[in-house]
Amino acid sequence: xxxxxxxxxxxxxxxxxxxxxxxxxxxxxxxxxxxxxxxxxxxxxxxxxxxxxxxxxxxxxxxxxxxxxxxxxxxxxxxxxxxxxxxxxxxxxxxxxxxxxxxxxxxxxxxxxxxxxxxxxxxxxxxxxxxxxxxxxxxxxxxxxxxxxxxxxxxxxxxxxxxxxxxxxxxxxxxxxxxxxxxxxxxxxxxxxxxxxxxxxxxxxxxxxxxxxxxxxxxxxxxxxxxxxxxxxxxxxxxxxxxxxxxxxxxxxxxxxx
Numbered sequence: 001x002x003x004x005x006x007x008x009x010x011x012x013x014x015x016x017x018x019x020x021x022x023x024x025x026x027x028x029x030x031x032x033x034x035x036x037x038x039x040x041x042x043x044x045x046x047x048x049x050x051x052x053x054x055x056x057x058x059x060x061x062x063x064x065x066x067x068x069x070x071x072x073x074x075x076x077x078x079x080x081x082x083x084x085x086x087x088x089x090x091x092x093x094x095x096x097x098x099x100x101x102x103x104x105x106x107x108x109x110x111x112x113x114x115x116x117x118x119x120x121x122x123x124x125x126x127x128x129x130x131x132x133x134x135x136x137x138x139x140x141x142x143x144x145x146x147x148x149x150x151x152x153x154x155x156x157x158x159x160x161x162x163x164x165x166x167x168x169x170x171x172x173x174x175x176x177x178x179x180x181x182x183x184x185x186x187x188x189x190x191x192x193x194x195x196x197x198x199x200x201x202x203x204x205x206x207x208x209x210x211x212x213x214x215x216x217x218x219x220x221x222x223x224x225x226x227x228x229x230x231x232x233x234x235x236x237x238x239x240x241x242x243x244x245x246x247x248x249x250x251x252x253x254x255x256x257x258x
Contacts (some may be wrong), residue, residue, distance in 0.1 A: 041087035086165020
């Protein structure tokens with residue numbers, strides 16, 4: 001990993017972080033509310049967490065020069081909390097309407113909104129009211145690297161880490177059957193919503209509970225196309241559910257079929 005140019009390392013880091021949101025797959029796909037998304041993001045990015053041979057804490061220190069790892073404060077907030085913010089804030093305003101992706105039709109909710117995959121991969125500055133697509137994250141990081149003053153650097157670093165948290169949120173939603181079958185589940189106060197979301201709200205609260213679930217690793221066939229492949233590899237047609245049991249499959253495909 002040390003042979004990778006520094007300006008490319010953050011992209012590999014972000015790929016790792018988004019990748020590890022797939023690890024919370026078990027025989028039961030989970031659904032999440034805003035608080036649960038924050039918890040999952042912060043558990044994945046925690047200084048004591050490691051997945052396989054990868055530790056976010058170690059990566060930040062050794063590859064990116066953040067000596068305090070996830071506890072490094074950027075723009076008056078720890079990196080860990082910025083990633084958590086992304087998990088929570090992606091559900092603000094009307095953004096949740098763009099959190100659906102049917103891998104069979106490649107469409108979003110009721111065909112009125114972009115799918116979660118399309119939403120995550122929009123060009124820079126297109127999302128509204130704030131833009132946190134994968135290309136936005138890359139742009140924020142580039143701006144942080146090339147800015148001459150600390151204030152501008154910190155603003156863009158904070159946006160980059162929050163943005164990756166928001167993309168992690170989108171991928172987590174692909175483990176929810178309702179999000180991959182385009183089933184709207186609006187809620188108001190204690191009425192409505194999705195049964196999985198309600199279950200997860202009461203049960204997914206810490207690392208101990210997360211560790212009770214089995215782990216599945218996604219092994220992509222094409223790393224150059226990794227972000228879209230994490231969502232959907234375009235292999236599942238609806239008539240071949242057995243293909244979704246392999247490791248090189250998108251999370252939306254797995255969830256829709258199973």
